[in-house]
Amino acid sequence: MQIFEEMQARGHEALTLLHHAPSGLKAALAVHSTVLGPAIAGVRLRPMDEQEALKSALTLSESLTLKAALAGLNYGGGACVLLMPDTGVDDPHAREALFRALGRKVRPLQSLVVLTEDIGVTPSDIAFVAQETPATLGVNTDTSSVTGYGVYRGMKAAARSALGSESMRGVRVAILGVGAVGRTLAEHLHREGARLTVADERAERAEALADDLDGVTVVGADDLLDVPCDILAPCGYGHSIHSADVPRLQCRLIAGGEHHPLSRRGEDAVKEAGIMYIPDFAINAAGLIAAATTLTPEQAAERVYGTVSRIVNVADQVGKPPHVVARRMAERRIDLIGSLGRGA
Template sequence: MFALMETARLESLHFAVDPLTGLQAIIAIHNSRLGPALGGCRYLPYADTRSAIDDVLRLAKGMSYKAALAGLQQGGGKAVIIRPAHVENRGALFEAFGRFIETLNGHYITAMDSGTSSVDMDCIAQHTQHVTSTTAEGDPSPHTAMGVFAGIRATALARLGSDNLEGLRVAIQGLGNVGYALAEQLHAAGAELLVSDLDHNRVQRAVVQLGARPVANEALLAIPCDILAPCGLGGVLSATTVSQLRCSAVAGAANNQLASADISDNLQARGILYAPDYVINAGGLIYVALKHRGKSLVAITAHLTQISRRLTEIFGHAQADKRSPARVADAIAERLLYG
């Protein structure tokens, strides 16, 4: 276990079990140099404990990098709860998790993530103040979409010479809360939309409301476009899929878009500009972090401009050094986190 932590450069790893509610939870604090660790809580049916540990280690590191490049006074952390096969009282389980968080004395702040909701955060909040994205604080998705939209404009400027999106062909993979909100903003800016989603109803809604062109999921990655915006599952960019891309740039909301770190070099070799996912999709983190600190919506919206500025900085360094933007982003984050 200590070898895993050292490899991940993790500060601490915490486990909790509550037999009464079925809670089995793990909290990873990756780096707290810039402030208390902040990261969502996943509630998923992991195959085994090792799978849960691997997930929380990987995600905590990503949150450290995301917070650092977003200019936040937050460290990176993550929590996973292994979802039991049968739950007698979900509310009681999350209340138990809230008591677990409270024992960490503010070193970790939790938030909504895969499998959890604002209602779950409300249950946690009954036992600790170190929680955000509650019902009262609102949905961070619109702010994630706002940040991605600004990032797409910065990417278009760097790759295509203009941030005017009028007539630009953008292929959006995934029309969930963030993907659809992004599609609405791109439509308002005059972009031509190509869309796919596993949910046919979401696609039809985009066709009717936004004039989007529907594309089969398996065909979207290979379709000719200016910008590909992955907004669904992670790992979509592999050696195989990158060889099929017919776009000038990739800039989307999905987490962990690269199947492995070296895929960024494949994109670079093909002349496809990549907007590092944890930089461009930081709008949701900015929202929950600043909301938790009591900042106004005006201040939060103003902070979102950090995303396009940071991307422009990364693209400039990448061009000068002839390196992939992902490599540059990692180097900047590590300098901020480790000096």
Template sequence: MAAWDLADFDDHEGVHLFRDRASGLTAVIAIHSTALGPAAGGVRFWHYADRTDAVTDALRLSRGMSYKNAMAGLPMGGGKGVILADAARTKTPEMLKAFGRAIDSLGGRYVTAEDVGISEADVGIIGSETGFVSGLPVGEGAAGGDPGPVTARGVYLGVRAAALEALGTDDMAGVHVAIQGVGSVGGGLARHLARDGAKLTLADVNADRAKALAAELGAQVVATEAIIGVEADIFSPNALGAILNEHSIPLLRTGVVAGGANNQLATPADAARLHGRGILYAPDYVINAGGIINVALEYLGQGDRAEVDARVAQIPERLRAIWAESAANGRPAADVADAMAQRLIGRA
């Protein structure tokens, strides 16, 4: 099936497939829109059972980056890279350098950074072959570096905003939050919430990681397949996407969904399913914009860490605007956010 026949092809400006036999690189770079600037979005290193799934992931993620950058007020478009890993997750410097050359061949239309499976050190290797990278190590107080902690901070602020909207308070003491995925973002969120006295239930595909964090924070642990059904004030998905669907949404026992995972809704229809159940939803590309704000300002040279923090602090305001419009017109919050973003990139 051709890329433009896939359900998630959304008039993408480009879908680029790369193969470097010498290094073993197989990769996809999807550019959704450059209406506001170069297409910015990290590169994911992941094993896919079917290569078509990798293209679909790149399409969904790049569209999400268009919306995320637009809603964050950044002069950047939306793109995403995916490096297809083998079953053993073999990753070599030669492979990363080949990906850097692939980026460079696009002449600046795509700018990369960290994503799942890619570290700050990996980005440094990619950057040895191209200047179209961000998320590189930076000095104290500068914008840039690992985007994970900044994303976690923005999600934390968004969770507090959701608590205020749905529960009437942003004092998180005693508020029960079920967190799916406790990597860089989910783990950072859990630590922020623990300091506020929140009650936490954690789950992660890496059970040892979840148990270690739970021991550190005094939290509970459940199996990954059980977390979505935990009775809690807030469910916070911070792992991979498409976890909210026709089968999982009926299992939710919460009034709020607010987390950092990308593409949480499996299909557009799932926005209506959440809305129909009266569940407040924080659109993922709005609440998790902290990381791209950080690395975009690094790449653009437009401010320091104080500027990053000031922009991340605007995330709750954007969420409140979405929820207010949703309440006024009865449309799901996800649909309201999509319409706002589409107007910003000229695709209304």
């Protein structure tokens, strides 16, 4: 990957590499935009190589810019992707050192960046960061469960247009990835009477969910895209649906909690296939909204419901795909509010 070309193409402002040998900290901190305010950077920790970490930081930060703008927040977008230390993070003292080192390294950038939790990171981890820098959000928010509930509400809003009704009773939903967000989504759908098929790269998580929820079908992660369903909900680590996979899909709506489940080419492919796609930055924003405001989890989820409803209504009116409409809405707010600071 040509880093500077990638940054220029996406419009990034900065990419910083953070390193602290004693704690094992190795991280890529990307700032996509600070036009609306300091960049909210989701902190993500999972095993990956350096190239994957850099790419993830760039794509996630762009998504956060659009998410914050569409949600009406006065923040820009960033991402902080940590490589897993060689010694792991099972030792609580080692975990504390890792996240306090992160806070110490980010402290000089606190006017530009605000850190919050993402995959593999907990509110307790962010509390360690907060001991070293005030530039944090979400210490007291279970963002994963709030995000999952928001995805559920956004899915219902989209289903009104895609399926003719927002009721999930009897609707076939295939969920790829049942970590914290996917599991919460599954629980809400199951409660309403949806027919669930689930899969996860860690098969034991899918099996555990099926043990807890009656009537849930488990398939392999490689097989889920072939499952006939009404709604496909990607809730994994990103890029779960490759453009070459689109002909396999047997759904009418894609709506899930995963960041960037589709590439731009994949978005074009699902459009050609007649599948409605609600982009991640529109539907998985509830956790971010709750962390960044005084709204309750329920209020944050209802804001997602309202946003998705507005997107699909405008999409129906203008005859454009929802993912195109959502991006234009976010970019328009950035342009309009950003112009105030330029004296225009």
